[in-house]
Every structure is written in C-alpha cells, then in structure tokens.
Amino acid sequence: MNAMGREGRRVRVWDLPVRLFHWSLVALLATSWISAEMGGNAMQIHQWSGVSVLTLVLFRLLWGFLGGTHARFASFVRSPRAALTYGCAVMRGDPPRYLGHNPLGGWMVLALLTSLGVQAGTGLFANDDIMIEGPLAVHVSKATSDLLTQVHEVNFNVLLALIAVHVLAALYYLVFRRDNLIMPMITGSKAAEGDDARGGAPWRAVLLLALSGGAVWLLLQE
Ligand code: HEM
Ligand code: HEM
Secondary structure (H helix, E strand, O other): OOOOOOOOOOOOOOOOOOOOHHHHHHHHHHHHHHHHHHOHHHHHHHHHHHHHHHHHHHHHHHHHHHHOOOHHHHHHHOOOOHHHHHHHHHHOOOOOHHHHHHOOHHHHHHHHHHHHHHEEEHHHOOOOOOEEEOOOHOOOHHHHHHHHHHHHHHHHHHHHHHHHHHHHHHHHHHHOOOOOOOHHHHHHEEEOOOOOOOOOOOOHHHHHHHHHHHHHHHOOOO
C-alpha cells in the first residue's frame, strides 16, 4: 500500500504494455460482440478478434510474472481477507488509496482474465449448428461442442456483468472519491507521493506477445 497525496509530483504506475493491453482488449471485445450479433460473414471477424483476445490474455498472464511492478500478480493479488477489509472500508466511505490495483480490484482483474480466457477458449470449440464452427471443434464430439457452445453463451453474460461492475467501480472512484483511475490507464501516471514504479521493458513485452501469438497459432494447427 502507498500513502498518497493528491498534489505534487506524478508517479509512473502503469507501463505501456499494460495500457496497450487494456485498450486493445476493449476494442477487440467490442469487435467480438458486434460481429457475433451480425453473424454470417462477420463470424470470420469474430473468430479472428476472439483468437486475438486469447493471445492478449496469454500475454497478460506472462506479463503478470515478468512485467513491471504494478503489473505483477505478486503486487496486487492479496488475500480474500484483505479484499474484505478493503470492501468494508469502501462501505464506510473511506477506502485507502493504492498506486496499483486495490485488493478488491486485484480479484476483479483475476475474474476478468478468467472469464475472458473461458470465453475465447470455448469459442474455439463452439458451433452454430449451421455454417460456422471454431477451429478446434473437429477434435471433439458434437455433444461436447454443443456443451462448450452453451458455456460460450452463458459465460458471455457473466463477462458482461463483470465488465459492468468494473466500469461502474471506475466511475464510483471518479464521481464519489474524486479519484480518476481512468486517466492513469491512458497516460500511465497518477498524481501521488512516492517513487516511479519500475515498468517492464518494452522489448520483453514484444517478445512475450510474439510468444503468446506463436503458442495460439500452434494450438490452432490441425
Ligand atoms: C471490454 C471492457 C473491459 C475489459 C475486459 C477490461 C479489463 C480490464 C483489466 C483486465 C484490467 C487490469 C489491467 C491490468 O492490470 O493489466 C483493467 C483495469 C482497468 N480498467 Fe478496464 N476493462 C474494460 C473496460 C474499461 C473501461 C470502459 C474503462 C473506463 C471507464 C476501464 C477502466 C479501467 C481502469 C481505470 C483500470 C485500472 C484500475 C485500477 O486503477 O486498479 N476499463 N480493465
Ligand atoms: C473473448 C472473445 C469472444 C467473445 C466476447 C465472444 C462472444 C460471442 C457471442 C456473444 C456469441 C453469440 C452467442 C449466441 O448466439 O447467443 C458467440 C458465438 C460464437 N462464437 Fe464467440 N466470442 C469470443 C471468442 C470466440 C472465438 C475465439 C471463437 C472461435 C475461434 C468463437 C466462435 C464462436 C462461434 C462458432 C459462435 C456461434 C455459436 C452460436 O451460434 O451460439 N468465439 N460468441
């Protein structure tokens, strides 16, 4: 935890890879949703954007071990008790400020990444009974593909609910706590006391992204 003042210097918090990851994810998820609604030929786009989401999730998992200070799971995954204590402080209206993810936010990041992984993973095995199926559907029975298609549909609603809570939480801090968490996800820095966080080296991010893309490509080979 970091005690933080609101005036004074700005502290670097989110490294460029985390920010690029976040906003690319938002764009790809919107693309996946819109293309699924359109159906037909747009399902080609759906598969590509979904596979890209899978690549990004893999990258973020690796970045959680090899990225900058606040990107690392070790820096923001705290005990359920710590999350509860923080939640109680939110209820009382006086939650402490954190430079990186707060203890509740940390669990939300894990929930979002899990749901995104399940969504993209099940999509690979899904089918629409008519003309389109995920690239790995041929490797499982029709019954299994149907089941995973159901998971794909149900989990999408879970994902939407998580995203709604996530965005509402960001708005809560903005409106009620006068703490803008959104700008730092764009610029990378927060008005705070303290030292700049160590960002992960961009070359390492490029390497890990290539590794994630390569792993997904290998997975999709027949
Ligand atoms: C498709 C929708 C979205 C998804 C899947 C998503 C997912 C995520 C994930 C996984 C993180 C963790 C970042 C990391 O550590 O790598 C995060 C952080 C964050 N997101 Fe989103 N996000 C979405 C939309 C948005 C939108 C629309 C906003 C703006 C209102 C937003 C604001 C933030 C902020 C402020 C953080 C940092 C929270 C903190 O300071 O602890 N997100 N998001
Ligand atoms: C995280 C990214 C993804 C999101 C948000 C997403 C979302 C959706 C949604 C909302 C539907 C419509 C479900 C319905 O009919 O009610 C759908 C259907 C489908 N998706 Fe995805 N999807 C993603 C990734 C993928 C991937 C990676 C693939 C395969 C490469 C895929 C393949 C399919 C197929 C084959 C269907 C048709 C199944 C059906 O008609 O129910 N999806 N997806």
